[in-house]
Amino acid sequence: MAKGVLVDITRCMGCKACQVACKQWNDLPSKNPEFTDGLTSPPDMDGYNYTIVRIEVVEDKKNNDYTIRSAKRQCMHCEHPACASACFAKALQRDPKTGAVVYYPHLCVGCRYCMLACPFDIPKYEWDKQFPLVAKCQFCFDPEGKYDRLGYGLAPACVDTCPTGALKFGEKDDLLKEAWNRINSDPKYLKHVMGEKEAGGTSWLYISDVPFTTFGFRPNLGTNPLPEYSHNFLKWTPIIAVGWGTLLTVMYHYTKRREQVASESNKDVPM
């Protein structure tokens, strides 16, 4: 069964231990922190950061006060990943066993269509390199073994290191049940599990007491699996190729014959 992680935003204290663990496990280069707007650093995921903790100030209208909320962002590992369907070289593939959407660098051409296709804006690029690659969270799954945790039955590095239980690793179906249990047993939660239906469902699920758009989720996320949009177009390709080809061949011979007849009888036959 597909694995998942439940992110409970109300339990996150914004310590960024997950961000550090991710860098360490995946051998990602470190850099001096940059704070452009608030406590989030770096401001967004990039070619060397698979995950960031977004720390945001939220207005608490009931008590006329402000409160701070933080949420870890990373690849959602969609059940029907738009990025994988958009890749024309199969450099992104979903592992059916774990549900991890994995990047295979040796297949990548570098067209960056995945970055535009992703509804969560996750894939990033190593812009400063001569031969740049795409960077995104691999769910700590590595078919080659070096960076693998999921394959050994371990939780991802970020979940393993989380001190507050804001991240919980498990079977996706169980986590979804738990998410709704938590929501229904405490009125502070919004009645919405981010990732249950968005883009056709994702392996990472979020529950929160403040709107998800606070942390950069698009407000207009649809629930249709995005690969369907491409499929509904591409399915016509063989029909058009064969049908159009036949029609053109017929037209070619018909109009040619017509031209011949016209020149033989020396009359102008209008089309």
Add this chain to the structure above:
Amino acid sequence: MSENKGLLTEIMEYKWKFTMTTTRKVLLMLAGLGIACMIFRLATGLGLATNLNDKWPWGLWIGFDVLTGVALAGGGYGTALIVHVLHRGKYHAIARSAMLTSLLGYLLVMAGLFMDIGQWFNFWRPFVSWGHTSVLFEVFWCVSCYTTVQVLEFGEVITEKVGTKYHNVFKKALPVLMIVGIIFPTLHQSSLGALYLIMVDKLYPLWWSPFLGLFFLMSSFFVGPAMICVETGLAGRAFKHEVPIHVLRGLVRIAGCFMVLYLALKLYDLANRGVFNLVFKGNLEGNLFLLELLLGVIIPIFIAFSGMSNTRKGLITFGVLVSGGLIFNRMNVVFTGMSAALGGWYFPSVMEWAVSIGLVAIGVLAYCFIAENFNIMGHDEHHHNAAA
């Protein structure tokens, strides 16, 4: 010409011409600058040479060189359809120049695409690793195959002068090449638009549409005659070869019919999706959408079906408006329609401009060189003489 001479000696001994003019000197300089920037980009990567970033992974090279370039080169398959499949003989005069523009257009698109991909040594990967669920996969295969087909089609023109012993082979293969060379563009012109179907959450609803592929296909078809008007206007002056007005007018009217269809489908689609009110919302997207339709479709339709298309001035105006409108449309899809969703900032860097302009300059120079050395313009007379 002797049959026994080797192909190489024949090429060496052929009297190649290239007249130097001031315009061509300027073009050569621009081409040189573009090539220098291309080498710099390949040596250093995308970060230094371009302003592309994580929020704007696609920029000028994809928007202009690829999406617009392929559409503007659409005159080739449209002409092949009208002249070589439907045998409308009176348009023979423009067939070769239209198809030459198309061939050069596609070669430049390939060059632009090559500049844009990060792992350019890996460009062949989709030939063996089939990501067939991707619309880009269809674009990649069709554009590659179609460019090959066009080179072969052009073989018929080249072998009139050089490598003459192969001329009959090319001539015999031509009908098949023409038909295959219409199927591929039909598929990839539409799939270029369909690339954006998956960005349903991102592309502004005035441009995102389930018919996006059809819109791209139709506009690439009707921009063909417009490009021919512009091109024959320019080449007519440079090479003293005027295409008769009634030939151009006929083409413009065919384009006009398709533009009426296009407009009707656009309006139906907007109403059908319930986003018609967005057109007159007065925001940036709405205004640019309105401008795009007004200048690029509605006014040209009036020109096409009024007396204005009887004059060279009217035809040129039609050509400029429709081609400009198509460029505007593609830019709106790539930039205007995406800007609200992507956020951040992007404006092409000096080097991005230099490469794009350089590629266009190379195309114009190549066109001039080929038109001077091969039978492109005067092909109409040649056709009639041969038939007589």
